[in-house]
Amino acid sequence: MVMSAKQVQQYVLRYLDTTNCHIIEKSPGHVIVKLSPQADRELTNRPYYWGYVDRTGVEPETMKFCFIFDRNKMSDLPPDPPPGPGMNAFRLLKEDVPYGSRRLDQFFQAAKTGGSYVHLFEQPTSEQKSIPASTPYEPWLGLNIKIEFACDMKREELHSLGISMITGEIAEQFCDDMLTRKMTPRLPANVHVTRGSMTLSRAKNMLEQYVEKKLKSYDDTWAVEARDRLKDEIARIDSYYEVLLKTDDEEQKKTVEDQYANRTQELTWQYDPRIRVSVINCGIFHIRAHDMQ
Structure with missing residues (x-):
């Protein structure tokens, strides 16, 4: 699939939230954010600055960005401040982040390097919390996959797949579904995890077979x-x-x-x-x- 502007925004917002960035403003078309130290290191290509911070122990000043996903849906932005000495860290840098852009690929690489694996639990609803009985949770293995079709030209597709480690059911657009849920890295109260009937290796192999079968159906x-x-x-x-x-x-x-x-x-x-x-x-x-x- 090719990611829509909304899907790109959801992916970027999840990265910014995971890396503890400070969201200053957001709309359906953009987000203004002050990067966390981790995100600044991964996205801004400032090795000399961060080397200086690491050597001296000074408080880092991270950069601010306006990432634009859909100009037709964004609210008015404040004008850039006039240039001046030492303004780099305070200047608001505006960037369009469409699918296929260098910046989005940088988000993918940062996620792959720094957060290639997560273990999350869905937060209980208010209805769950009011029920005395413990709620069973089902484990799913989720993979975000990039498929590259390469020759003298190149095309990419992103697929998000999930597989139930109990039933073997496979779901597409798995990441989209997870983004609609509130997740936490800690096991919530009044919840118990159901043991999967298959190993991670078996689940991974089933997803590989699913992708292989899907590719065989493509027009060659x-x-x-x-x-x-x-x-x-x-x-x-x-x-x-x-x-x-x-x-x-x-x-x-x-x-x-x-x-x-x-x-x-x-x-x-x-x-x-x-x-x-x-x-x-x-x-x-x-x-x-x-x-x-």
Whole structure:
């Protein structure tokens, strides 16, 4: 899937909340935030500044950003302050964060490096709290997956999948569902966790099989066309090097052969279609049993 502006915003807000950033203002189209030290280190590429902070122990001054997800839905923003000495940390930096942007990819990488695994419990509702009996929670393994279709062109899809470790039921848009729930890293009172009937390894394998089956159903026209372009390019360099390889100079011939092999290898890498599947992050989510309808 391609993430909508709303899904991008939900993902970014979850990252900002997880890294304890201070949300100053938000609307359906944007968020103004003062980064936490952790987020500033991961997003701003200021190694020299943070090296200075680490050496001297001074209180860090983190940066403020306005991340824009949908300009049609955002409220009016305050104007930038006039430039002046020492204003970098206080200036409000505005950035559009659409799907496919460098900044969103940076959020993905930060989440993958610093928060690639979570273990969360759904917070009880007020109705649950009023019931004397303990509420059973069902464990789900959730994976956010990136699928890259690469040749001389590139396309990416993001998929969020969850699998019940009791029933084996698989749900798509799993992250979207989790974002609608209030979660906590601590086991809530009056709740008990149901033991899963399958191992993490088995659950992971089932999701891998699900993705593999899904990919087999895709239209492979893009791959066929990429291989045709590769054949055309190989034929073109074959005709070029065919003449050069007829030389009687053995040293020159060896040089041409090496050039031909390298060029063929480069073209194969550039045009040969391939699919890469990688896990961005994952987690175990304990939610109310039979509540994924």
